[in-house]
Amino acid sequence: RSDAGKSVFIKCQACHEAEQGVNKIGPTLKGVVGRKTASIADYKYSDAMAAKGAGGQVWDEATLAAYLPDPKAMVPGTKMAFPGLKNPQDVADVIAYLKTKQ
16 A cells, blocks of 8 residues: 555655655655664754664554654654644555655
8 A cells, every 4th residue: 555655645745755865854764664763864853762763763664653643642752743644544554655665
């Protein structure tokens, strides 16, 4: 369902991109699936997100599935202002899409 995820990702594009490896307001999401949290060297993460990375968190499917519905609940203090994807199918689809962007 990565095609459906591409449509869902439109909600993310104001702050993120997943094609070029370029940071915008948020860090690039190219290669995010399987990447250590807060590991893009030239992006300034919140202290809360940096702490998750320092603790060894990795953006695998399970972590993304927990984060995307309510980012501020999972990482209190995150700079991500997006309220989250409330539809579980949208979450699954956007993860499927991001998996194609390695």
